Amino acid sequence: MAVYGYARVSTVSQARDGESLEAQTRQMSAYAASRGLDLPPDNVFVEAGVSGGVEFQCRPEGGRLYGLLQPGDLIVFPKLDRAFRNTRNALNVLHELRERKVHVHFIDLGGDVTGNGIGAIVFTILSAFATFEKERIATRIREVKQMKKAQGKFTGGRRAFGYEVVDSVKVPKPDEQAIIAEMRALRTGGASYRDIGSWLGEQRKLTFSPMGVRHILNEAR
Structure with a gap:
């Protein structure tokens, strides 16, 4: 044994x-x-x-x-x-x-x-x-993560477009927030998420899928 x-x-x-x-x-x-x-x-x-x-x-x-x-x-x-x-x-x-x-x-x-x-x-x-x-x-x-998120704190993972992380807190990034404002205006004008993704690639040299565009706009509300 x-x-x-x-x-x-x-x-x-x-x-x-x-x-x-x-x-x-x-x-x-x-x-x-x-x-x-x-x-x-x-x-x-x-x-x-x-x-x-x-x-x-x-x-x-x-x-x-x-x-x-x-x-x-x-x-x-x-x-x-x-x-x-x-x-x-x-x-x-x-x-x-x-x-x-x-x-x-x-x-x-x-x-x-x-x-x-x-x-x-x-x-x-x-x-x-x-x-x-x-x-x-x-x-x-x-x-705990949900509470931190509600307080605007960074909970890990990739940085959200439109924000930067300072001392574990999400802070609006002015240049990206300006792009989000343009994206929102395009969406209000009837552009699809795919259209906005194409616009980002052509005008801002940024690559986002239609779902990525949707996520950015939902997160920025």
Whole structure:
């Protein structure tokens, strides 16, 4: 029987600083020792800078570990959210590993979640909560971006035509605003978005698709 450990951090800064990875590795080593298990350093797979939203088998180290596992092997995870942030993937992987007779231990869940019914129930419930937490964080990020946008702040991506970014705030760019005013006048006069795009190319040496023209005029309202 081989014993493996798996640690993961989702951001580049966490991977660079290494604190979280070292803490997870120490935790798994201590857990293995307390259970009389031999967890060699070479058997600890470290996933650095990979989101938990990526399915376990699709991660570089997760996929490599998944392919190595044999019947009777054991994996130690420090926490549920280090392994999964997606309930469907979590349950599918757990089911497949159980079928392959691989034991899965989560330290934060008290140990083996494949060897008894109670552990599997707890795993199912907490996997759902992990997914909920991920969705809640994503919603919060969207709300913050919407609030910043309403305040006229730059939220990332390409600079909008007609504006420049000064100290993270969108500020009107006079020369481009003048062009937008001409575009608006053409539109009011009955020109199509395609016509305005052609005019921009011929008169202002700017290339915009009809949809791009529409976006500029809508954003400039």
